Amino acid sequence: MSQVEGSTSKPGDLDLIGIAASLPRQGDLIQKLSALATLVVLVIAFSFVNGAFLSSANAMTILLQTAVIGLLGLGMTVVIITGGIDLSVGSVLALSGVAAGLLVKAGWSVPVGFAGGVAVGTFCGFLNGLIVTKLRITPFIATLGMMLIARGVALQITGAAPVSQLGDAFGRLGNGALFRIVEKAPNGFPKVVFPGIPYPAILLLVAAVIIAYVLHKRGIGRHVYAVGSNEEAAHLSGVSVWRTKLFAYSLSGFMAGLAGLVLMSRLVTAQPSEGVMAELDAIAAAVIGGASLMGGAGTISGTMIGAFIIGILRNGLNMAGVSSFIQQIVIGCVVIGAVYVDQLRNRR
Numbered sequence: 001m002s003q004v005e006g007s008t009s010k011p012g013d014l015d016l017i018g019i020a021a022s023l024p025r026q027g028d029l030i031q032k033l034s035a036l037a038t039l040v041v042l043v044i045a046f047s048f049v050n051g052a053f054l055s056s057a058n059a060m061t062i063l064l065q066t067a068v069i070g071l072l073g074l075g076m077t078v079v080i081i082t083g084g085i086d087l088s089v090g091s092v093l094a095l096s097g098v099a100a101g102l103l104v105k106a107g108w109s110v111p112v113g114f115a116g117g118v119a120v121g122t123f124c125g126f127l128n129g130l131i132v133t134k135l136r137i138t139p140f141i142a143t144l145g146m147m148l149i150a151r152g153v154a155l156q157i158t159g160a161a162p163v164s165q166l167g168d169a170f171g172r173l174g175n176g177a178l179f180r181i182v183e184k185a186p187n188g189f190p191k192v193v194f195p196g197i198p199y200p201a202i203l204l205l206v207a208a209v210i211i212a213y214v215l216h217k218r219g220i221g222r223h224v225y226a227v228g229s230n231e232e233a234a235h236l237s238g239v240s241v242w243r244t245k246l247f248a249y250s251l252s253g254f255m256a257g258l259a260g261l262v263l264m265s266r267l268v269t270a271q272p273s274e275g276v277m278a279e280l281d282a283i284a285a286a287v288i289g290g291a292s293l294m295g296g297a298g299t300i301s302g303t304m305i306g307a308f309i310i311g312i313l314r315n316g317l318n319m320a321g322v323s324s325f326i327q328q329i330v331i332g333c334v335v336i337g338a339v340y341v342d343q344l345r346n347r348r
Helices: 014-019 024-047 056-081 088-103 110-133 139-158 170-176 201-219 219-227 233-238 243-268 280-286 300-319 324-347
Strands: 183-185 188-193
Touching: 014 139, 014 201, 056 088, 056 201, 056 243, 056 280, 056 300, 088 110, 088 139, 088 243, 110 139, 110 170, 110 243, 170 243, 170 300, 183 219, 201 219, 201 300, 219 243, 233 243, 233 280, 233 300, 280 300, 280 324, 300 324
Parallel strands: none
Antiparallel strands: 183 188
16 A cells, blocks of 8 residues: 655556546536635625725725634545544634643743644644544544543633733734734824735635645645545555545644634633634535535635635624624525535535
8 A cells, every 4th residue: 555645646546546636627616616606796795785894904804704714614625525524623723722822821932832732733633533544433423522522621721711911922923914004193093004914814825825735736635535535446546545534634633723823812812612613614614615525526715715705794794783693594504505505516
């Protein structure tokens, strides 16, 4: 059996790998265009509801709010392509953020604290991968268990209390922006001329480009699609199925760790109760963007579109004065509709 990490397919591999690498398929393109059309319709509709929706300040707010959903969705997409699911990302987000906060609180520098938080998230994902591949427990149950474990650990080590007083440097990642322009107003107070591009949005873009490159240009990415399309055929063609799945779940944990840093940095407080139901937003972003829950299909660009659909929905409904309860109903209906469309596509 061949080693797959960081390598390209060997000449002896069957055509399955090449077929998987030829994605996106026509159905994926149609799904992506449909999601993009939905995104445009939402922008137009909300711009009529509230004139401030198209302002540069609100656009940057949407970028900031979508960053966490997008980061979680990127990792979730890779797992879903393999035919799995990761229900633990919301809890891993909280545990990673709390770990970073506690390290900084203990006197470590912010970069070291952030590195520790990401390491915790990656380790949780690695454990998920081992449980799924070596213990042969279904991904739903394995990651459900990790969801409870990670949340419990986060609450236990903090006493269910926020970790505060982390300093301005801790909040720079979540609240900083590139190209921000501030002028002094006549009254002497600072006036924001351009809010700048939020650092979390830049981080999301960089992560999306790297993961898209890995999925479509590297051997491990082609193996991810092959495992999701037909696990047995992938195994017979020389793909190390368990290592491919381990890579996918570890990546999901890594992205959850990054999302945890962004969210806690925005709050400048590590909250062990954050990230509840965030896994559903991540799954919704991936499915809306064209990822199939049956495995073998999905793109990073589609997930980005799906994340922005959810972010714009939340932002637009907030500006329209719609209650958070109604927002949950709307997002739930969108998820059901996206899964239904996915089922119709699979039947065809």
